[in-house]
Amino acid sequence: AQRVTQPEKLLSVFKGAPVELKCNYSYSGSPELFWYVQYSRQRLQLLLRHISRESIKGFTADLNKGETSFHLKKPFAQEEDSAMYYCALSYMNRDDKIIFGKGTRLHILP
Amino acid sequence: SAVISQKPSRDICQRGTSLTIQCQVDSQVTMMFWYRQQPGQSLTLIATANQGSEATYESGFVIDKFPISRPNLTFSTLTVSNLSPEDSSIYLCSVALAGRDTQYFGPGTRLTVL
Numbered sequence: 001a002q003r004v005t006q007p008e009k010l011l012s013v014f015k016g017a018p019v020e021l022k023c024n025y026s027y028s029g030s031p032e033l034f035w036y037v038q039y040s041r042q043r044l045q046l047l048l049r050h051i052s053r054e055s056i057k058g059f060t061a062d063l064n065k066g067e068t069s070f071h072l073k074k075p076f077a078q079e080e081d082s083a084m085y086y087c088a089l090s091y092m093n094r095d096d097k098i099i100f101g102k103g104t105r106l107h108i109l110p
Numbered sequence: 111s112a113v114i115s116q117k118p119s120r121d122i123c124q125r126g127t128s129l130t131i132q133c134q135v136d137s138q139v140t141m142m143f144w145y146r147q148q149p150g151q152s153l154t155l156i157a158t159a160n161q162g163s164e165a166t167y168e169s170g171f172v173i174d175k176f177p178i179s180r181p182n183l184t185f186s187t188l189t190v191s192n193l194s195p196e197d198s199s200i201y202l203c204s205v206a207l208a209g210r211d212t213q214y215f216g217p218g219t220r221l222t223v224l
Contacts, residue, residue, distance in 0.1 A: 043217045045215065078216050103152055
């Protein structure tokens with residue numbers, strides 16, 4: 001069955017330190033992976049998608065099919081990065097359905 | 111992108127009543143989705159609403175409890191029926207634009223059932 005696992009509910013990182021939010025997935029087909037972010041009092045929004053291979057707000061994520069992972073990384077954390085981060089998987093060719101992980105709250109310490 | 115609004119933004123309801131949530135999109139979209147986000151939990155897909163056809167419900171969700179309407183390509187409603195405290199949650203609608211599987215989310219409706 002399709003599943004997205006984010007092992008950390010809360011991650012606290014000092015400002016300027018590197019950030020890594022872990023995400024592992026389970027899917028037998030070709031997945032499309034996303035990271036969504038929800039800042040305080042804002043709606044859930046797309047941060048980045050693996051197919052775009054882009055860096056958004058300094059964040060990158062590489063799909064590792066061997067390890068079935070899609071970890072989100074940033075070399076130097078900023079206070080404005082504090083938010084809830086959700087890893088998500090789209091079933092290819094399955095009516096655009098998305099499965100979300102349980103989310104990781106990132107707290108940047110001053 | 112798409113701009114999505116939801117009404118109401120929050121409500122407090124009595125047990126046994128129903129609440130209808132509206133979702134309006136600023137462009138025509140084929141697929142609209144309804145999610146539930148219970149306290150401390152992730153988003154769970156309730157159903158997919160296509161215009162002109164019956165909604166498709168995920169395992170654990172039934173039409174009698176969560177009837178959905180999709181009268182046109184820019185609007186949908188979700189009703190949460192026969193409310194119980196366990197229905198207290200945030201309900202979100204989202205859309206996927208044609209040919210793209212990125213979803214855009216509404217601001218959510220926070221429901222509290224007493």
